[in-house]
Amino acid sequence: MTHPPLMPNAYTPGAANLPPEDEARIARRARLLGPAYRLFYGEPLHLVRGEGVWLYDREGRAYLDTYNNVASVGHCHPRVVAAMAQQAGVLATHTRYLHDGILDYAERLLALFPNQLSHVMFTCTGSEANDLGYRIARAATGGTGVIVTDNAYHGVTLATAEMSMSVGPAVAPGPAVFAIPAPSHENYPDGIAQGFAANVEAACLQMQAEGIKPAMLIVDTVFSSDGVRPDPIGFLAPAMAAIRAAGGLLLADEVQPGFGRTGSHMWGFQRHGLVPDMVSLGKPMGNGYPMAGLVVRPDVLANFSDKSRYFNTFGGNAVAAAVGMAVLDVIRDEGLMENAASVGAAFADGMRDIATRHDTLGETRAAGLFMGTDILKDGEPDGHRATRLVNDLRRMGILISNTGPLGHILKIRPPLTFSPVHVEQFLSRLETILRAT
Amino acid sequence: MTHPPLMPNAYTPGAANLPPEDEARIARRARLLGPAYRLFYGEPLHLVRGEGVWLYDREGRAYLDTYNNVASVGHCHPRVVAAMAQQAGVLATHTRYLHDGILDYAERLLALFPNQLSHVMFTCTGSEANDLGYRIARAATGGTGVIVTDNAYHGVTLATAEMSMSVGPAVAPGPAVFAIPAPSHENYPDGIAQGFAANVEAACLQMQAEGIKPAMLIVDTVFSSDGVRPDPIGFLAPAMAAIRAAGGLLLADEVQPGFGRTGSHMWGFQRHGLVPDMVSLGKPMGNGYPMAGLVVRPDVLANFSDKSRYFNTFGGNAVAAAVGMAVLDVIRDEGLMENAASVGAAFADGMRDIATRHDTLGETRAAGLFMGTDILKDGEPDGHRATRLVNDLRRMGILISNTGPLGHILKIRPPLTFSPVHVEQFLSRLETILRAT
Numbered sequence: 001m002t003h004p005p006l007m008p009n010a011y012t013p014g015a016a017n018l019p020p021e022d023e024a025r026i027a028r029r030a031r032l033l034g035p036a037y038r039l040f041y042g043e044p045l046h047l048v049r050g051e052g053v054w055l056y057d058r059e060g061r062a063y064l065d066t067y068n069n070v071a072s073v074g075h076c077h078p079r080v081v082a083a084m085a086q087q088a089g090v091l092a093t094h095t096r097y098l099h100d101g102i103l104d105y106a107e108r109l110l111a112l113f114p115n116q117l118s119h120v121m122f123t124c125t126g127s128e129a130n131d132l133g134y135r136i137a138r139a140a141t142g143g144t145g146v147i148v149t150d151n152a153y154h155g156v157t158l159a160t161a162e163m164s165m166s167v168g169p170a171v172a173p174g175p176a177v178f179a180i181p182a183p184s185h186e187n188y189p190d191g192i193a194q195g196f197a198a199n200v201e202a203a204c205l206q207m208q209a210e211g212i213k214p215a216m217l218i219v220d221t222v223f224s225s226d227g228v229r230p231d232p233i234g235f236l237a238p239a240m241a242a243i244r245a246a247g248g249l250l251l252a253d254e255v256q257p258g259f260g261r262t263g264s265h266m267w268g269f270q271r272h273g274l275v276p277d278m279v280s281l282g283k284p285m286g287n288g289y290p291m292a293g294l295v296v297r298p299d300v301l302a303n304f305s306d307k308s309r310y311f312n313t314f315g316g317n318a319v320a321a322a323v324g325m326a327v328l329d330v331i332r333d334e335g336l337m338e339n340a341a342s343v344g345a346a347f348a349d350g351m352r353d354i355a356t357r358h359d360t361l362g363e364t365r366a367a368g369l370f371m372g373t374d375i376l377k378d379g380e381p382d383g384h385r386a387t388r389l390v391n392d393l394r395r396m397g398i399l400i401s402n403t404g405p406l407g408h409i410l411k412i413r414p415p416l417t418f419s420p421v422h423v424e425q426f427l428s429r430l431e432t433i434l435r436a437t
Numbered sequence: 438m439t440h441p442p443l444m445p446n447a448y449t450p451g452a453a454n455l456p457p458e459d460e461a462r463i464a465r466r467a468r469l470l471g472p473a474y475r476l477f478y479g480e481p482l483h484l485v486r487g488e489g490v491w492l493y494d495r496e497g498r499a500y501l502d503t504y505n506n507v508a509s510v511g512h513c514h515p516r517v518v519a520a521m522a523q524q525a526g527v528l529a530t531h532t533r534y535l536h537d538g539i540l541d542y543a544e545r546l547l548a549l550f551p552n553q554l555s556h557v558m559f560t561c562t563g564s565e566a567n568d569l570g571y572r573i574a575r576a577a578t579g580g581t582g583v584i585v586t587d588n589a590y591h592g593v594t595l596a597t598a599e600m601s602m603s604v605g606p607a608v609a610p611g612p613a614v615f616a617i618p619a620p621s622h623e624n625y626p627d628g629i630a631q632g633f634a635a636n637v638e639a640a641c642l643q644m645q646a647e648g649i650k651p652a653m654l655i656v657d658t659v660f661s662s663d664g665v666r667p668d669p670i671g672f673l674a675p676a677m678a679a680i681r682a683a684g685g686l687l688l689a690d691e692v693q694p695g696f697g698r699t700g701s702h703m704w705g706f707q708r709h710g711l712v713p714d715m716v717s718l719g720k721p722m723g724n725g726y727p728m729a730g731l732v733v734r735p736d737v738l739a740n741f742s743d744k745s746r747y748f749n750t751f752g753g754n755a756v757a758a759a760v761g762m763a764v765l766d767v768i769r770d771e772g773l774m775e776n777a778a779s780v781g782a783a784f785a786d787g788m789r790d791i792a793t794r795h796d797t798l799g800e801t802r803a804a805g806l807f808m809g810t811d812i813l814k815d816g817e818p819d820g821h822r823a824t825r826l827v828n829d830l831r832r833m834g835i836l837i838s839n840t841g842p843l844g845h846i847l848k849i850r851p852p853l854t855f856s857p858v859h860v861e862q863f864l865s866r867l868e869t870i871l872r873a874t
Contacts, residue, residue, distance in 0.1 A: 031545040034556035034738050036747035046535035050528045085522035091487045092725035098483035106469040119471035124561040124727040129592045157568045159595040160467035170744035288529035290727040307607035314727035322481035416619040
């Protein structure tokens, strides 16, 4: 039996000395939900309330949320909740009836994309969006081969789990999935752009040698689970050229970086000066309401729609449209993309400043409010130390997690409403911990 | 290019003489959502409001909804909307934190199942639930082979679309999917139970001959898209024995029949006096809020959870739990299962009564408020006549649709709050139409 690799920051049952009521709650959870579910933290967190950048536990203790990028405009944002409640009280049917809400939202959303990406299809989850993208890529190219990075995460359906190397060798890669090293300086010391593209090319040749035709390269455009790899700006363009030269497509997975988080642009792919063939959207799209989607070029969609109709019962329902619109309104009206740029830059500067005093902190990579910081011991990646730090921060009232193949990278993704005061709270508590260790 | 089969009751662009503003709306829709989406009805319906069993169009015209089994406790049910709004204003995080809401809901839900089915995993859509069931079946059996009925629908992910024969030959069956004739008297004149089981056995032998190990038989337990095939009660049991004898599992797809619709039981499989290995849930689970799930036996889940963890960002979030609980409360407090039984029986009797006077109506098959009625011409199935009837009813303010491989079967699935008065409205309008044709 191949055991799944340890999830970074996963709770190990029995490893902590928890209050009896939490032990009972965890036992009840295992009994009801079964053994495949995981909890975060050495001591799991029991949350009861959220507001803005704050989450509160049962005892009323506040936690500064610098991790959950679903509630991207802030937990329980009143405008989003009101839009949901209002539309849910009026109509919640699907896309086989005419409804202006979904069209208004689609138009508003597509206006945020380059002109060529002019269709949007609605799903409920990022997994479904990537799965649909793969179906469309297969129809468009006649191929099945997929290229992913070696700690990628793209979803939980059979097809997308087989593309999700981070879930472990018993799940991925699937038979038509080929993994290449993530775009890091360590993996490509002679230059990420050319090195990464060369590996895409090599993977295409390898799959063709195995009789598999390339369908697509799928990448999270900030390479979140690979440890946050946003730079150098533009490095993805040669990789896109390589997959296209082999007859495949580029699916930009914006489930994590999308909706303004990178600060400079609405979508991570825009930082690379390219126009992908398809773009998947998810997590922050409805600020917690289950909605996601796939934006696609008409010529890419044509072969799929010649063969198949598309319907998703809940995808694009009237409530989803109202919620999605409210999220876009809030991002615009509260200037959240601009805030992500300025606060994110200050946050990253602060991390780099602390790194000058504490060699536990290595490189910090950031695009807006998406940040990854390497945790080191004697100059080497140290996943255990990162996990300890994540749990120390949790005890100090700050939520983050760690990621990457070695689990040594802090993954920091606060709500886009994060302010300089919150940055200061984070940095001072982090330095307090580092001073004490 | 293989074109997708005509969807029953799909709008054909340009075929109707619509008001200019609707033509513009449809053109806008095609421009934004692309060519894979379909609309219902010869003249698409533009809905703006729903309440109970009624839907209202732009002009304020009321339509008696006897089709949408998502809003199963009634459109915009105030208790469900209130539960959603309340929880969305408090907390909407995910299953990697402890939260009592999801545990309370899981316990309440599982109490509605036989003891052996003691774990539930949460997804956002029925597609995701069936896809997860297939992943679990593969892990449990070591096989990949799937048996489905020949007009089945099980979802829109790559894996589940390949099991969805009703979507057409360009999509299904996938390479490991084997279709058998649906359980109808026409297909099995010598007895459905033994005939259907014999075909499951034969499909297992065929896949084994092709080197494919059986993983599962998946069936909608009222065989909705096969034309509604609920009887004879108990016919599924020998088929389950056959798939198990071949080392495979039974996944009961309750996305359409579940949550009390069949009247006599909460779940369609219970009518067959068996306990499946897995049960998928969806559409009515959140009365429109995107939520779904998979109920599974612990021994069936074990191999999957040894290999893989499971997480679905939105699946089982705190709002979903609150909404799901409100739906169960309403079903119980308003006696909706019992209502489905009594009103459903009267509805079916009324259809059979009309059939004695109008030979357009053939057999009516029903389980509670899930009903299928054959539409005939000169005693033969007539899909065109069924489509005409569906559109005539729409013009008379009643919404249903048609289904089945020939599109000749009326599919009738009103909200479970349907009353004898609504039945009377349906029947009298139907008879008015039949008298005029």
